Amino acid sequence: MQTFPAVLLLLSLLLLLLPPPSAAHNITRILAKHPEFSTFNHYLTLTHLAAEINRRETITVCAVDNAAMSDLISKQLPLFTIHNVLSLHVFADYFGSKKLHQITKGSTLTATLFQATGKADGTSGYVNITDLKGGKVEFGAEENDGQPRATYVKSIDEMPYNISVIQISRILTSSEAEAPTPGPTLNVTSLMSKQGCKSFAALIISSGAEDTFTENLDGGLTVFCPSDAVLAAFMPKYKNLTAAGKQSLVLYHGVPVYQSMQTLKSSNGLMNTLATDGASKFDFTVQDDGEDVTLKTKVTTATITGIVVDQEPLIVYKIDKVLLPAELFKPAAAPVAKGKKGEEGAEAPGPDASDADAADQTASDNGSGKLYGSGLVSAVLGLWLVGSGLL
Numbered sequence: 175m176q177t178f179p180a181v182l183l184l185l186s187l188l189l190l191l192l193p194p195p196s197a198a199h200n201i202t203r204i205l206a207k208h209p210e211f212s213t214f215n216h217y218l219t220l221t222h223l224a225a226e227i228n229r230r231e232t233i234t235v236c237a238v239d240n241a242a243m244s245d246l247i248s249k250q251l252p253l254f255t256i257h258n259v260l261s262l263h264v265f266a267d268y269f270g271s272k273k274l275h276q277i278t279k280g281s282t283l284t285a286t287l288f289q290a291t292g293k294a295d296g297t298s299g300y301v302n303i304t305d306l307k308g309g310k311v312e313f314g315a316e317e318n319d320g321q322p323r324a325t326y327v328k329s330i331d332e333m334p335y336n337i338s339v340i341q342i343s344r345i346l347t348s349s350e351a352e353a354p355t356p357g358p359t360l361n362v363t364s365l366m367s368k369q370g371c372k373s374f375a376a377l378i379i380s381s382g383a384e385d386t387f388t389e390n391l392d393g394g395l396t397v398f399c400p401s402d403a404v405l406a407a408f409m410p411k412y413k414n415l416t417a418a419g420k421q422s423l424v425l426y427h428g429v430p431v432y433q434s435m436q437t438l439k440s441s442n443g444l445m446n447t448l449a450t451d452g453a454s455k456f457d458f459t460v461q462d463d464g465e466d467v468t469l470k471t472k473v474t475t476a477t478i479t480g481i482v483v484d485q486e487p488l489i490v491y492k493i494d495k496v497l498l499p500a501e502l503f504k505p506a507a508a509p510v511a512k513g514k515k516g517e518e519g520a521e522a523p524g525p526d527a528s529d530a531d532a533a534d535q536t537a538s539d540n541g542s543g544k545l546y547g548s549g550l551v552s553a554v555l556g557l558w559l560v561g562s563g564l565l
């Protein structure tokens with residue numbers, strides 16, 4: 175335990191030298207500097223619009239303050255509908271304060287992310303920006319059914335011509351954005367079954383995890399599916415888990431965000447999963463290793479080998495190993511393994527997992543070994559993230 179602080183310091187110094195996870199804009203961070211937009215910011219994260227905004231270049235975000243957000247919240251719309259309404263507040267074009275006050279012919283129609291979702295008919299995904307006399311600028315959804323329009327309040331942040339964040343006086347809305355939408359029509363497990371992930375789809379159902387996968391579909395869902403052959407080799411270990419352990423393992427393979435291959439490649443870092451139930455619990459690290467994207471748990475490293483289904487909001491990737499969470503399987507301690515190596519075939523879930531028997535699981539759930547293993551890594555990663563945030 176004495177070398178612990180030294181190791182920690184060294185590791186955190188090394189990690190601080192790495193570039194931050196993303197060099198582009200981060201809407202969550204921009205708005206976090208202004209507490210009066212905390213509710214709007216919170217909902218951008220909940221609806222996954224924040225990720226969409228960060229992914230895009232040349233964009234304008236119209237934020238409303240906490241008082242104005244209460245109009246929207248009080249309607250008690252489902253999250254899916256809030257996503258549609260808020261996506262009207264993100265323009266696929268750059269409008270800094272200067273451009274807003276120099277609109278040729280006095281008004282313009284601009285496409286929003288609601289339009290980009292393909293859910294909007296006709297012109298309902300467009301916002302009309304009108305430059306009025308006396309420097310007043312008004313915004314209204316093109317089909318807003320005579321509702322009062324919002325006015326420009328101030329510029330919050332401008333990074334020409336990447337992102338402009340402005341404050342407007344009230345929520346923009348349209349009957350189409352607020353229209354009740356049908357529940358999820360995709361059946362995650364049957365879609366996967368048809369595409370070569372039959373065994374894992376069956377585990378999702380038998381472990382009782384299907385509802386959690388389905389409930390997360392609306393907001394976007396990524397599933398990492400170990401291929402049928404990989405799963406077959408893992409089944410003896412799976413059977414050794416408790417019912418709760420089985421369900422956590424299955425949930426560990428789902429991420430409540432739609433992550434395209436491009437996003438995964440650029441979003442190196444910690445990823446929460448459907449099994450996450452607290453800070454640095456049941457998470458893993460995504461890493462872009464040149465051609466490949468790997469998923470690293472503290473126990474094993476899997477590689478993405480293909481895409482099984484890509485039907486936004488659902489994307490399913492095939493992976494070459496079962497993801498073993500440190501919460502259920504003993505992390506690789508020292509290279510001095512118990513001579514069991516090579517016993518398992520290429521399809522086995524990684525050499526380090528071979529000692530992960532039921533006894534080890536109990537030990538890692540209870541013991542200080544876990545504190546040392548995952549506590550150290552998350553402390554260092556935490557430092558790294560804080561460091562990146564300050565850069």
Ligand SMILES: *[C@@H]1O[C@H](CO)[C@@H](O)[C@H](O)[C@H]1NC(C)=O
Pocket residue numbers: 195196200201202203206228563
């Ligand atoms: C954006 O910033 C927030 C808050 O600082 C942070 O939690 C999040 O991980 C960042 N996102 C990216 C993609 O860097």
Ligand SMILES: *[C@@H]1O[C@H](CO)[C@@H](O)[C@H](O)[C@H]1NC(C)=O
Pocket residue numbers: 281282283302303304
């Ligand atoms: C925007 O709205 C104003 C006021 O209703 C209207 O006069 C103008 O024609 C609209 N502009 C566009 C481009 O539709």
Ligand SMILES: *[C@@H]1O[C@H](CO)[C@@H](O)[C@H](O)[C@H]1NC(C)=O
Pocket residue numbers: 197198333334335336
């Ligand atoms: C806009 O984005 C580009 C590419 O991500 C970056 O090089 C540039 O510095 C950004 N501009 C500003 C003002 O942040």
Ligand SMILES: *[C@@H]1O[C@H](CO)[C@@H](O)[C@H](O)[C@H]1NC(C)=O
Pocket residue numbers: 361362363364388
């Ligand atoms: C999805 O399809 C499977 C197989 O057809 C079925 O067992 C399951 O109940 C369906 N799930 C939902 C949520 O409809």
Ligand SMILES: *[C@@H]1O[C@H](CO)[C@@H](O)[C@H](O)[C@H]1NC(C)=O
Pocket residue numbers: 410411414530531532533
């Ligand atoms: C399952 O658990 C038993 C009892 O702890 C153990 O002997 C056995 O090796 C385990 N099997 C696997 C495949 O981990």
Ligand SMILES: *[C@@H]1O[C@H](CO)[C@@H](O)[C@H](O)[C@H]1NC(C)=O
Pocket residue numbers: 539540
């Ligand atoms: C720790 O182990 C004891 C017995 O060894 C068990 O009763 C208890 O439930 C375990 N606690 C956790 C959090 O797993």
